[in-house]
Amino acid sequence: MTITNEAHHVKRQKSHSDGFGTRAIHVGSEPSAETGAVIPAISLSTTYKQDAVGVHKGFEYSRSGNPNRDALESTLASLESGGAHALAFSSGSATTATVLQSLGPNAHVVSVNDVYGGTFRYMRRVASETQGLETTFVDLEKADDETVLASFQDNTKLIWIESPTNPTLRLVDIPRVVSLARSHPSRPLVVVDNTFLSPYYSSPLLQGADMVVHSLTKYINGHSDVVMGAAILPSHHSQLAAKLRFLQNAHGAVPSPYDSWLAQRGAKTLHLRMKAHGTNALQVAQALERSPYVEEVIYPGLASHPKHALAYRSLSPHAKKFVDSLRSTVDADGVSQDSEGGFPYGGMVSFRIRGGAIEANKFLTAARLFTLAESLGGVESLAELPSQMTHGSIPETERAILGIGDNLIRLSVGVEEAEDLVHDVEQALEFAVGGDEKLTNGSR
Numbered sequence: 001m002t003i004t005n006e007a008h009h010v011k012r013q014k015s016h017s018d019g020f021g022t023r024a025i026h027v028g029s030e031p032s033a034e035t036g037a038v039i040p041a042i043s044l045s046t047t048y049k050q051d052a053v054g055v056h057k058g059f060e061y062s063r064s065g066n067p068n069r070d071a072l073e074s075t076l077a078s079l080e081s082g083g084a085h086a087l088a089f090s091s092g093s094a095t096t097a098t099v100l101q102s103l104g105p106n107a108h109v110v111s112v113n114d115v116y117g118g119t120f121r122y123m124r125r126v127a128s129e130t131q132g133l134e135t136t137f138v139d140l141e142k143a144d145d146e147t148v149l150a151s152f153q154d155n156t157k158l159i160w161i162e163s164p165t166n167p168t169l170r171l172v173d174i175p176r177v178v179s180l181a182r183s184h185p186s187r188p189l190v191v192v193d194n195t196f197l198s199p200y201y202s203s204p205l206l207q208g209a210d211m212v213v214h215s216l217t218k219y220i221n222g223h224s225d226v227v228m229g230a231a232i233l234p235s236h237h238s239q240l241a242a243k244l245r246f247l248q249n250a251h252g253a254v255p256s257p258y259d260s261w262l263a264q265r266g267a268k269t270l271h272l273r274m275k276a277h278g279t280n281a282l283q284v285a286q287a288l289e290r291s292p293y294v295e296e297v298i299y300p301g302l303a304s305h306p307k308h309a310l311a312y313r314s315l316s317p318h319a320k321k322f323v324d325s326l327r328s329t330v331d332a333d334g335v336s337q338d339s340e341g342g343f344p345y346g347g348m349v350s351f352r353i354r355g356g357a358i359e360a361n362k363f364l365t366a367a368r369l370f371t372l373a374e375s376l377g378g379v380e381s382l383a384e385l386p387s388q389m390t391h392g393s394i395p396e397t398e399r400a401i402l403g404i405g406d407n408l409i410r411l412s413v414g415v416e417e418a419e420d421l422v423h424d425v426e427q428a429l430e431f432a433v434g435g436d437e438k439l440t441n442g443s444r
C-alpha cells in the first residue's frame with residue numbers, strides 16, 4: 001500500500017530536470033482529474049459558471065483565458081528553455097504587434113536588417129504611425145560593436161533579433177548583442193524571433209535574451225494547419241509578462257481552443273520532427289553542394305557556412321547533445337555520416353541555382369516532393385522563390401543588398417525519407433539546368 005502511494009506520488013511530480021522531449025509530451029498535458037482522459041478535452045465554452053460573484057475555477061470568459069490555451073501556454077513555457085511565462089496569440093504577427101505596442105509612445109527599436117517581412121511592415125508602416133515608433137535596421141551579423149552601440153539612443157527600448165535570418169540564413173551572435181544591450185544606459189530589452197530554429201535547436205533565453213517570440217504556424221505546430229503565435233519570458237520578467245497578458249486580453253487577438261489544442265498536439269513531437277528536419281536538411285544541403293548546377297548553398301550546419309562555428313556554439317543544450325551524439329557515432333563506427341563536417345541545424349536551406357529566374361522556375365515546377373508554396377516548418381517539404389514570393393514586396397535594390405536574387409531558392413526541408421528528398425532535388429536540378437546542356441549535346 002505504502003509502495004503504491006509512493007509510486008503514485010513520484011509519478012505525479014513533474015521534475016524540472018526532465019529532458020526536452022519528456023517536457024514536450026507531459027507538461028500542460030496532465031490526465032484530467034475529472035474523467036481520467038489522458039488527452040485534454042477541447043473546451044469550447046465561451047463562459048464559465050461562478051459559484052458566487054467572483055468565485056470561479058480560474059476561468060470567466062474565454063478571451064481572458066480558457067483551459068486549452070492555458071495548457072498550450074504551459075507547454076510552451078516549459079519547451080522554451082529558461083522560460084516561465086508564455087502567452088499565445090492568434091498569429092505570430094499579433095504577437096509581434098502586441099510586443100511592440102507594449103513599448104508605448106515614441107520608443108526607438110533596433111532591428112536586424114533582414115527581419116521577417118511582416119515585422120518590418122508593422123515597425124515601418126503601422127507602429128511608426130500609431131505610436132511614433134522609430135526603427136533603425138542594423139546588420140547585426142556583420143556590424144562591429146561600435147556600430148551596434150552607435151545605433152542605440154536614449155529611448156531605445158528594444159532590440160529585435162532573428163537568427164538565422166530569412167532567406168539568406170545569416171546568424172546573429174545573441175550573447176554579444178545581449179552584452180551590448182546591457183552596457184547601454186537605456187537598457188533595451190533583447191527579443192529573439194526564434195521561429196526558424198524552434199525551441200529545439202535554440203534557447204535564446206539561456207543566452208540572456210529577455211523574450212522569445214514564435215510563429216507557432218511554423219515548426220511548433222508543424223503540420224501547416226494552424227496560424228498562431230506566442231511570446232515566452234523568463235521568471236524575472238513577470239511584470240512585463242503581466243503587461244503583455246493585459247494587452248492579450250485587451251486586444252483580443254487570441255487563438256481558439258481548437259487551434260490551441262492542435263498546436264499542443266503538434267508541439268508534443270517537436271523534438272522528433274526537428275531532429276528529422278535537421279538530418280534531412282543536412283543531406284539535402286550536402287547534395288546541393290555536390291551538384292554542378294548549384295552556385296552556392298546556404299545552410300549554417302555546413303562546414304562551408306561562414307558562421308558554422310557560431311551555429312555550433314549557439315545550439316541549445318539539448319540540440320548540442322543530439323549533434324554530438326551523431327558525431328560520436330561517426331567516430332566510433334568509422335562511418336562517414338558526417339564526413340563533410342556538417343551537423344543538423346534546423347530544416348531551412350537556401351541555394352543559388354546556376355542561371356536565373358528561368359532555371360529557378362523550372363526547378364520549382366519540376367520538383368515532385370517539394371511543393372511550390374510559401375511558409376515553412378511543416379512535415380511536408382516546400383520550396384519557394386523569395387524574390388517573387390515571400391520577399392516580393394521588398395524593392396529590387398534592397399533585395400540586391402540583402403542577396404535575394406532571382407536565382408535564390410528557399411527550401412523548407414520536411415521529414416520525408418532523406419533519400420527521396422535528395423533524389424527529388426537532383427532530378428529537378430538536372431531538368432532545370434542540366435536539361436539544356438543535354439539537348440545541345442544531343443544535337444551536336
Ligand SMILES: *Cc1c(COP(=O)(O)O)cnc(C)c1O
Pocket residue numbers: 091092093094116118162166193195196214215216217218227228229
Ligand atoms: C511566419 C513568421 C512570422 C509571422 O507569423 P504568422 O503566424 O504568419 O503571423 C514571424 N516571424 C517569422 C520568422 C516567420 O517565419
